[in-house]
Amino acid sequence: MRSTFCLKALSVAIATFSVASAASAAGLDRSGQDITAFLQDGTYAETVYTYIDADVTGKDTSGNKIDDIAEDYDFFRYGVKTDINDTFSIGVLYDEPFGAAADYVGENDFITNSSADALIQGFTKDPNLNEAIVDQSIAALQGALAPGNPEGLSPEQLQQAQGDLIGLQAARNLADTAGQETQVEVRSENLTGILGAKFGANKEFQVYGGPVIQQVKADVKLRGTAYSSxxxxxxxxxxxxxxGWLAGLSYSKPEIALKAALTYRSEIEHEADASEVFPIATAAGATAGRALPTTRNDKIDITTPESVNFDFQTGINPTTLATAKVRWVPWSDFAIVPSLYNDVSKIATQDDDGLALVSYDDDQWVVELGLAKRLSPALAVSGNIGWDSGAGDPVTSLGPIEGYYSVGLGAKYNVTENWAVSAGGKYLWFGDAEGQIPNKTVVSNFEDNDGYIVGVKLSYQAAQ
Structure with missing residues (x-):
């Protein structure tokens, strides 16, 4: 029966795409952290390229149109695996699990459309100030406040001059953002090593695990009246x-092309260098009687979430394979809390906790069901449907999507006995969502959005 249900011939043409990003699903999830390359028989290697194009438009609470904020996004996934003997297997996987790419354009509350002079006048409430006057005033005040009190100012005059300098510097820093738009970009990379050991009467069970090396980086710009202060x-x-680390358990029954695997990935704690610029931080701190800078270089703790993946396939008949994938990610435990942003927010919230720059309310669930049909010894086609729960609504304005429904098609062609090329696509209907800023104020609404994914895969397999 093994040759009847040949897994190689029945392989799904396109591996499951976890369609997730700040512009397409829950949290920052992107690749879905697929490990099915390691579950293949014999020696196996694959290279996968994925391209995501999402159309995410809406309106701000002022009624202005928000053009497509979702930047096109692509990434690669690689995997290689081999059997040492009939018991032990090793593999290495690379993917880009978490990410975001959003850019607000046009004329709306997420764009700083005012001129530098208008921003200065709006901040200081003085219609006579402009960039040149502010620069001259800052220089004069800095001279007056030089060590040794060269102008012989009284204590009251010194205090007044310091307050004026704080306000003018904050206005000047804010003016530097004129004409800029809200943007976010998050990138990550994972390299996972896996060692598996088979056991059972027919080696039908396998335990596997290994270390994970992860890199993350991010850039965020908040602009426009939507973000208030x-x-x-x-x-x-x-x-x-x-x-971090990965661990899992799999079961296979080749007679019916059955494979099932449950995989856990640990959370990974990062302590990264963070540079912040907050133009009005000094003024806000002075108002509350606290000394706050407008810039800060500090450490930030970011913990990328744990996850659980369940992968399942079974033969229905000698030419048809059914597949199912389930993924869970606890985004409700995730937050990005830069220290300067948090300190300034404590003044606004008047508590000791302050606000996170990015956080989510709900956990993410992803379910995908598929069928693959072998049309000839060399050609197989596949189709799938999917659902993503999202991570809450309202959700951060940096990724205003509440999950999705999807439908996909793919095909796999065996070029030779060992080499195959796969290609496919997926169409996405995104859930409507309200965008909110960290203080939970709703500032935008996004409805009737969609997107698509296309991908290609080159794979090599040699049975042992």
Whole structure:
């Protein structure tokens, strides 16, 4: 029966795409952290390229149109696996599990459309100020406040001059954001090593696990009146590398082409270097009697979430394979909390906790069901449907999507006995969502959005 239900001939043409991003599903999920390359028989290798094009439009609470904020996004996935003997297997996987790419354009509340002079006048409430006057005033105040009190100012005059300098510097820093738009980009990379050991009367069970090396980096710009006093905030989180682990259990029954695997990935704790610019932080701190800078270079703790994947396939008849995938990610436990942003938010919230820059309310569930049909010894086609729960609604304005429904098609062609090429696509209907800023104020609404994914895969397999 093994030759009747040949897994190689029945392989699904396109491996499951976890369609997730700040512009397409729950949290920052992107690749779905697929490990099915390691579950293949014999020696196996694959290279997968994925391209995502999402159309995410809406309106701000002022009624302005928000053009497509979702930037096109692509990434690669690689995997290689081989059997050492009939018991032990090793493999290495590479993917880009988490990411975001959003850019607000046009004329809306997420764009700083005002001129530098208008921003200065709006912040200081003085219609006579402009960039040149502010620069001259800052220079004069800095001279007056030089060590040694060269102008012989009284304590009251010194205090007044310091307050004026704080306000003018905050206005000047805010003016530097004129004409800029809200943007976010998050990138990550995973390299996973896996060692598996088979056991059971027919080696039908396998336990596997190994270390994970992960890198993350991010850039965020908040602009426009939607972010209120946080407009002008900028954060750069430098690339950081840290470590986690993976563990799982699989079962196979070749007679019916059955394979099932349950895989757990640990959370990974990062301590990255973060550079923040908050133009009005000094003024806000002065108002509350706290000394806050407009820039800060500090460490930030970011913990990427744990996850659980369930992969299942079974033969229905000698030419048809059924597949199912389920994924869970606890995004409700995830948050990005830069220290300067959090300190300024404590003033606004008047508590000791402050606000996170990015956080989510719900956990993510992804379910995908598929069928693959072998049309000839060399050609197989596949179809699938999927659902993603999203991570809450309202959700962060940096990724205003509440999950999706999807339908996909693919095909796999065996070029030779060992080499195959696969290609396919998936269409996505995104869930409507309200975008909110960290204080839970709703600032936008996104409806009737969609997107698509296309991918190609080159694979090699040699049975042992």
């Amino acid at each position: 946080a407009s002008g905030y900028t954060a750069h989180i430098s690339n950081d590398q840290d470590y």
